[in-house]
Amino acid sequence: MKFIRIALVATLFILSACKSEETITQKRPQKVILLIGDGTGLAQVSTAFYFKETSPNYGRFKHLGLIKTSSSQQDITDSAAAGTAFACGIKTYNGAIGVADDSTKVKNIVEIISSKNIKSGLISTSSITHATPASFYAHVLRRGYEEDIASDFVESDVDFIAGGGINFFNKREDGRDLLAELAQKNFEIDTTAIGDFSTIQSSSKVAYLLAENHMPPAAEGRGGFLANATELAIQFLGKDESDFFMMVEGSQVDWGGHANNGDYLVSELIDFDDAIGKALDYAEQDGNTLVIVTADHETGGLTLSSTLKKTEEGREYSDYDDIDLTFSTSGHSATLVPVFAYGPGAEEFAGIYENTEIFEKILKLTEWRGEGE
Numbered sequence: 358m359k360f361i362r363i364a365l366v367a368t369l370f371i372l373s374a375c376k377s378e379e380t381i382t383q384k385r386p387q388k389v390i391l392l393i394g395d396g397t398g399l400a401q402v403s404t405a406f407y408f409k410e411t412s413p414n415y416g417r418f419k420h421l422g423l424i425k426t427s428s429s430q431q432d433i434t435d436s437a438a439a440g441t442a443f444a445c446g447i448k449t450y451n452g453a454i455g456v457a458d459d460s461t462k463v464k465n466i467v468e469i470i471s472s473k474n475i476k477s478g479l480i481s482t483s484s485i486t487h488a489t490p491a492s493f494y495a496h497v498l499r500r501g502y503e504e505d506i507a508s509d510f511v512e513s514d515v516d517f518i519a520g521g522g523i524n525f526f527n528k529r530e531d532g533r534d535l536l537a538e539l540a541q542k543n544f545e546i547d548t549t550a551i552g553d554f555s556t557i558q559s560s561s562k563v564a565y566l567l568a569e570n571h572m573p574p575a576a577e578g579r580g581g582f583l584a585n586a587t588e589l590a591i592q593f594l595g596k597d598e599s600d601f602f603m604m605v606e607g608s609q610v611d612w613g614g615h616a617n618n619g620d621y622l623v624s625e626l627i628d629f630d631d632a633i634g635k636a637l638d639y640a641e642q643d644g645n646t647l648v649i650v651t652a653d654h655e656t657g658g659l660t661l662s663s664t665l666k667k668t669e670e671g672r673e674y675s676d677y678d679d680i681d682l683t684f685s686t687s688g689h690s691a692t693l694v695p696v697f698a699y700g701p702g703a704e705e706f707a708g709i710y711e712n713t714e715i716f717e718k719i720l721k722l723t724e725w726r727g728e729g730e
C-alpha cells in the first residue's frame with residue numbers, strides 16, 4: 358500500500374511538472390506592443406547605456422535577435438519598405454507603403470486582426486502619415502503621397518492614434534475635411550494634448566493629432582509625449598481585457614542620424630527608451646503581453662568611438678574615457694539591427710532572420726491569422 362501511494366504521488370508530481378512546462382511554452386500572447394526605433398541600430402541603443410542617467414529599459418530584455426533589413430530591390434532599405442515588411446510580411450521596393458513590387462495591395466496586420474474585432478493603436482513622433490505608421494493602415498505606391506495616406510486612414514479600422522500630421526487631414530488639395538469625417542466615424546479627436554484615460558474611457562475611437570506635420574523634437578518641447586501616449590493607449594486598448602496590437606515609433610532617432618547630430622540622436626533614443634519602459638511595466642504585471650522592440654534600419658553609420666585629443670606636447674591620442682559619437686554617412690546603412698522581446702513567445706525572436714519574420718512570428722504566436730490568410 359505504501360509503495361502504491363509513493364508511486365501515485367510520484368506520478369502526480371511528474372504529470373504536474375509536465376503540465377506546468379507545457380503552459381509556459383505554449384502560452385499565447387494576447388496583446389502585442391511593437392516598438393520601432395527608426396534608424397536605431399546597436400550603436401544607437403548602446404548610447405542609452407552611456408548617456409541615460411537612469412538604468413536603460415533596453416537592459417530589461419532577456420531574449421535578443423538580429424534582423425536583416427534589405428528591401429526587395431536594394432541592400433539598404435528605407436522606412437517605407439521596412440515598415441511594410443513589419444506590417445504586411447513582404448519585401449517590397451523602397452518608398453512602397455503596403456503594396457508589393459507589382460503594385461498590388463497587401464493586407465496588413467491591422468486589417469487581418471480588425472476582421473476579428475481585435476483593436477489596434479499607432480503612435481509616432483512624426484506625422485502619423487509618415488512611412489512607418491502609414492505602413493500599418495495605408496496602401497500607396499509612394500510614401501510621399503501623404504494626403505492619400507490620410508484618406509486611407511479614414512477607411513482603416515485603427516482605434517487609437519497619437520502623433521502629428523493635422524495638415525494632411527484638413528488642409529488638403531481636394532478640400533476634404535478628414536477630421537470631420539473621422540468624427541462621423543465615432544472618433545474622439547484632440548488636437549491640443551494627450552489627455553487622461555478618464556476623458557476617453559467611454560470613447561470607441563481616439564485620435565490625438567498634435568502637430569501640423571511632425572511632432573517637435575524631444576529637446577524642443579515634446580515633453581513626455583511618447584511615453585504618455587504609450588501608457589494611455591495601453592489603458593485604452595486594454596480596457597476590455599481583450600486582445601490588442603499597438604505599434605509605437607520613435608521616429609526621430611533616424612533624423613538625429615541623418616543630421617549626424619549626436620545630441621539630437623541621444624535625446625530621442627532616451628525618449629524612446631522611456632516608452633519601452635511603459636510597455637514593459639504593463640507586460641510584467643499583465644503576463645499575457647508580448648513586447649517587441651526593434652528598428653527598421655540603422656541610420657548614420659554611427660560608432661561610439663574614442664575622442665581624439667592632443668597632449669600638451671601636441672601628440673595625438675585616443676581618450677578611451679571620452680566617447681565621441683562619429684558617423685560614416687548621412688543616410689541609412691545595411692547593418693543588421695537588433696530585436697528585443699519580452700513576454701509569452703519572446704524566445705521565438707532569438708536568432709538571425711529577415712525583417713518580414715517579425716510579422717510572421719506575431720501572427721503565429723497570437724493565432725490571430727485565420728485559415729488562408
Ligand SMILES: [Zn+2]
Nearest residue numbers: 396611656689
Ligand atoms: Zn531615415
